[in-house]
Amino acid sequence: MTADHTYDVAIIGAGVVGTAIGRQLSRYRLRTAMLDRSTDVGTGTSKANTAILHTGFDSQPGSLEAALVRRGHELLTAYAGRTGIALEKTGAVLVAWDAEQAARLDDVVTKSVANGYLAAHRITLEELYRREPALGKGATGAVAIPDESIICPWSTSIAYATEAVGAGVELKLGAEVTAVTRDGDAWLLRTTKGALRADWVVNAAGLGSDLLNEKFGHDEFTIAPRRGQLVVFDKLARTLLSSILLPVPTARTKGVLVAPTVYGNVLLGPTAEDIPDREDTATTAAGIEGLFDAGHRILPDLIKEEVTACYAGLRAATEHSDYQITVHDRERYACVGGIRSTGLTASLAIAEHVVEEMEAGGLSLVEAEDEPAVPHMPQLAERGTRAFEDPAMIESDPAYGHIMCFCERVTEGEVRDALRAPVPAVDLGGVRRRTRATNGRCQGFFCGAAVAALLSSR
16 A cells, blocks of 8 residues: 655644644644544544643642643633633632541642642632632632633634644544554555555544554553543523632542533533543433532532533543653654643643654754744634624624524524634534534524534535
């Protein structure tokens, strides 16, 4: 099987980390390809998380993850401002519920300082309940983390991919890598859409990164999928809290939290279940019941609100406590594995770090003559000015005044734009991630047929 195309770099995996690396490489005179087995970007772990932009206050000091989360928080905050990715600085309070947890709060602040985040501080119970009056009774202490934020995880991957594609990176979707061999000095990648050659390969395959790593002759880690189930509550619940409510973390998990979303809903979760199946994103009665029990303690009135949706995501947990990023310069192969729930926050910093390591390993980087164009993402924030509220947009095109999805107030113009974008939606899931259509109370019962009709006529 011969390769149809030859690239300087091929990135396997187009989640938030793979697309961030593609964006970073697009700044240089390189022929780069991004491959993913899915028909869209950001459809794996990247699409199903708690959508929090972390400060890294509770990372393990001295770890690579801690350094990249801290840097990533800075980079992604600035990038969201330039591109219009929905971002809201809500702050967070970490709440203790017994004497043992309260005794660990000073250690939380100490760890935060060790991680370079100095704004975390103890607050009194009086201050806690003044800030969060709907909080359940019985809290024993709290730490405020002012710079924790909520963000749109869907727009992030799409923005990275849009910028990369606009600068010449080739995006190959529906291309699952089935075999890897050497072809002279390059790698030959056999995929479900043909073969290609690449001088360098970056493994950003998420939940499959360990299996792909074995194809390249390495076995430094094993992915043990960890399922996180979450419950999405209706927008009427949003008034119950003003900030992210965090539990005291354990060595295994950050625990169950309650958080607002940029879309105006409230999230409860996640669970932390080690499962054998890398495809099992089902929700379970036991998992949801456990979340409701935890939610009743944290925010009792939340459980009285209507549930909009339940979903589950899988995290790429490994036997190691840190990211598994290794650049094998002699082989011209970079493995970016074990990227867990902080990967969204750290994505731009991970890309920066990996490309620097590849350059140190021999990848020649010559800056492109033109800066990549900055993409402008559609306004998805509930507190932002949406298309149907924008007189200038409606005047330019009446389709922006024609609401198709009344639950999420999404217009025909926005759905049309999603289908015509540089990285377009090709199915209902893609439209949902780009516009919020079908993602509201009725879950597409009202607007699903109209959206599907636009899809079929594109």
